Amino acid sequence: MEQQKLPNVTIAIILAILSYLCCCIGGVPGLILAGIAFFLVRKDENLYRENPEGYSNYGPLKTAKILAIIGLVLSIIFLVIMIYNIQKIGGWDAYWEQVQELKEQWGIEE
């Protein structure tokens, strides 16, 4: 029986690694990316459970799960740090002022 590859492992790995790289924007993008990665891994785990012999990349799937979990944890940690720091400088309004200042400095590039 020819073994297939679990479909979502590659995307899950890419998303999980990307979630590490964008922690700093408050943890939220990281949380979303790692969350999607985790969800994809779960989907593939269900597929695998239905047919354990039919898939060849279970090893990377398990590793991807660990990557996604670490990504989730990191993102949550950064989110908490972000919220704490926003409170420290005086709440959301003060933070937003600073963001606006910076945006003006850079000429609102996006």
Added chain:
Amino acid sequence: MKTHLALLFLVAGDFMLPCMSKQIFGIECPGCGIQRSIMMLIQGEFAAAFKMYPAVYPITTLFGFLVVDYFFRIRRSNIISIFLMVTSVIMILTNYIFKLL
């Protein structure tokens, strides 16, 4: 795939995202420096790219390998993938911890 394209677009368009957290709070994050590092890679400055963000090499190797593996069947791809994943994460995290200290 879409994420991959977005990343390419980011690099190709001189479209570097600034780091809000770093500017306002002075907090560095595990991904700090990767955009500059990739630009250096593209410009051929390999040593400088490594110094800027060491994990850029395992990460780009991993992504490149995943793409190739998606289209072609590579033997032992499981072990290679796992190895690259673990290397990438270890380098990302240790580099970050070193930066903090």
